[in-house]
Amino acid sequence: MERARRRAVLVPVGSLEQHGRHLPLDTDTRIAVAVARGAAALRQGVAVAPPVAFGSSGEHAGFAGTLSIGTGALCSVLVELGRDATRDWEAMLLVNGHGGNRDAVSAAVDRLLGEGQRCAAFHASPGSGDAHAGLTETALLLHLAPQAVRLDLAEAGERRPVSELMGRLRSEGVRSVSANGVLGDPRGATAGEGRRLLEELIAGCVASLDALLPVPAPAHA
Numbered sequence: 247m248e249r250a251r252r253r254a255v256l257v258p259v260g261s262l263e264q265h266g267r268h269l270p271l272d273t274d275t276r277i278a279v280a281v282a283r284g285a286a287a288l289r290q291g292v293a294v295a296p297p298v299a300f301g302s303s304g305e306h307a308g309f310a311g312t313l314s315i316g317t318g319a320l321c322s323v324l325v326e327l328g329r330d331a332t333r334d335w336e337a338m339l340l341v342n343g344h345g346g347n348r349d350a351v352s353a354a355v356d357r358l359l360g361e362g363q364r365c366a367a368f369h370a371s372p373g374s375g376d377a378h379a380g381l382t383e384t385a386l387l388l389h390l391a392p393q394a395v396r397l398d399l400a401e402a403g404e405r406r407p408v409s410e411l412m413g414r415l416r417s418e419g420v421r422s423v424s425a426n427g428v429l430g431d432p433r434g435a436t437a438g439e440g441r442r443l444l445e446e447l448i449a450g451c452v453a454s455l456d457a458l459l460p461v462p463a464p465a466h467a
C-alpha cells in the first residue's frame with residue numbers, strides 16, 4: 247500500500263480473562279479482531295494492527311487464567327500507540343472488545359485528541375446483549391471459532407441486568423455476584439445469531455470509521 251493511501255489503522259483492544267468454563271480466555275480479543283477486520287475490508291486504505299491482547303480485567307481477579315495490566319498501563323500503551331501510529335496514518339480507531347477497558351480507552355482517546363491526533367474508539371459490544379460470557383459472546387464465538395466453544399460446559403450465571411450489578415462489580419468484582427464467572431445465560435446461543443451480531447458490530451465500526459475520516463478514500467487504480 248502506498249504511503250499516501252494509508253488512511254486509518256484499526257487497533258483491536260481485547261483482554262485475557264475468564265469467560266466461564268465454555269469460552270476461551272481471549273474471547274474479547276477475538277471479537278475485537280473480527281470486527282476490525284470486517285470493517286477494514288469495507289474501506290480503502292485501512293489496515294488492522296495486531297491486537298492489544300491484555301486489558302483491564304481487575305474485576306475478574308480470582309478466576310484462573312485472568313491476566314490484567316490495569317487501566318493505567320493500558321491507557322499508556324494506547325496513548326503511545328496512537329502517537330506512533332498517527333505519524334504514518336491519518337487516524338487511529340481503537341476497536342474495544344472488553345467493557346472493563348472503557349475507562350482506559352476513553353482516557354487515551356481524550357489525551358490523543360488533546361494532542362491534536364485524529365483518533366476515536368468503537369466499543370464492540372451489542373447494545374442489547376448480556377454482559378459477560380452469556381448469550382451474546384457465546385453466539386459470536388460459535389460463529390467465529392466454534393471449535394473453541396465448549397457448549398457442553400455452558401451454564402447460566404447471574405442474570406440480573408449489569409446496570410443493577412455495576413456497583414458491586416466495580417467494588418468487589420465478578421466473583422461477588424457470580425460464582426461461575428458468567429453474567430447472563432449462554433444456553434441456546436447459535437452461530438446464526440452470532441453472525442447477525444457480528445454484522446451489526448461491523449456496521450457500527452464502519453460508521454465510526456467514516457465519522458473519523460469523512461472524506462471518501464480514493465479507489466485503487
Ligand SMILES: [Zn+2]
Pocket residue numbers: 265273274343344378379383
Ligand atoms: Zn468478554
